[in-house]
């Protein structure tokens with residue numbers, strides 16, 4: 001399966017499979033050791049491990065280890081509780097107060113869902129936010145309640161606008177989920193850059209080249225060697241860039257701007273230009289399907305639509321047409337059985353962390 005280590009990498013011990021439940025518990029214990037409440041630690045570790053289970057390794061426990069560093073350095077305040085600072089019947093503003101971003105995001109999505117249940121639609125913005133991880137987690141919370149969910153988040157500058165050489169946007173992802181009946185839910189979860197920054201970071205860490213079109217240098221020339229740091233000497237490209245650096249990237253640029261307006265400008269948390277590394281301002285929306293039509297009818301139509309797409313004649317018979325969310329749902333099914341592959345260095349970091357923080361080593 002794509003994204004899985006090869007049998008050789010497992011046999012050599014380069015990657016080790018770890019049980020998802022044990023990893024969730026380990027991550028939670030480490031947060032608690034740094035004064036995160038039990039409740040927040042459970043929410044955060046569930047979101048992080050869900051990401052690993054879905055094959056989104058860049059935003060899973062590897063990001064969780066980064067959060068531990070950021071709690072220790074003071075970038076994240078482990079002790080605060082996010083709260084509603086403004087509210088109407090259909091909307092809310094959540095202050096994350098510089099705490100764990102995933103916890104504030106979880107509260108905002110819960111609030112949007114509660115408001116949708118009453119009003120048909122609900123939305124919530126987050127200010128003073130920190131990194132919220134795999135954005136698809138939040139609209140999936142709505143889909144699990146028979147609602148359509150949407151979430152967007154901005155980030156500090158790493159993506160150039162079309163025709164620009166300097167970074168002006170974060171990778172500003174958009175996530176959208178809708179439930180189906182017997183088919184799996186549709187879950188579109190995508191950066192508005194050609195790829196998420198984590199993929200360049202991962203390629204750098206593993207010493208692998210990156211495809212032309214993912215990133216450019218300060219003169220706008222495509223890069224094939226992934227840069228290590230985060231500075232203005234290079235930029236990620238907006239969605240639609242081609243390998244010659246001249247695609248239809250103005251569409252990704254427009255989407256990045258749309259995200260910045262919803263996530264940063266609407267509630268006033270700040271657009272990409274205002275943000276430091278590790279900050280995410282976000283916006284969440286839920287639509288209660290039952291207030292438009294019977295949920296079963298909606299789901300039956302979703303099933304028909306998904307099957308219609310899956311039955312499209314594939315251009316390569318070996319690669320059937322799927323819908324967004326399918327690759328991650330496949331990874332989830334496989335990893336729930338086989339375990340999550342952690343790089344041996346990541347595993348070593350977990351064990352060292354458990355030892356130095358005086359918590360049991362569970363993985």
Ligand SMILES: NC(=O)c1ccc[n+]([C@@H]2O[C@H](COP(=O)([O-])OP(=O)(O)OC[C@H]3O[C@@H](n4cnc5c(N)ncnc54)[C@H](O)[C@@H]3O)[C@@H](O)[C@H]2O)c1
Nearest residue numbers: 132133134135136171173187188189190191196323324325
């Ligand atoms: N918190 C942040 O600051 C931040 C920033 C950027 C990205 N992210 C996260 O990074 C993760 C990765 O983002 P990405 O843009 O690299 O994702 P990606 O390119 O791997 O996938 C994007 C979407 O395309 C779908 N997809 C993949 N192959 C498909 C196919 N053949 N047919 C149909 N659909 C298909 C996937 O299901 C997914 O919904 C996401 O979870 C995102 O939320 C987070």
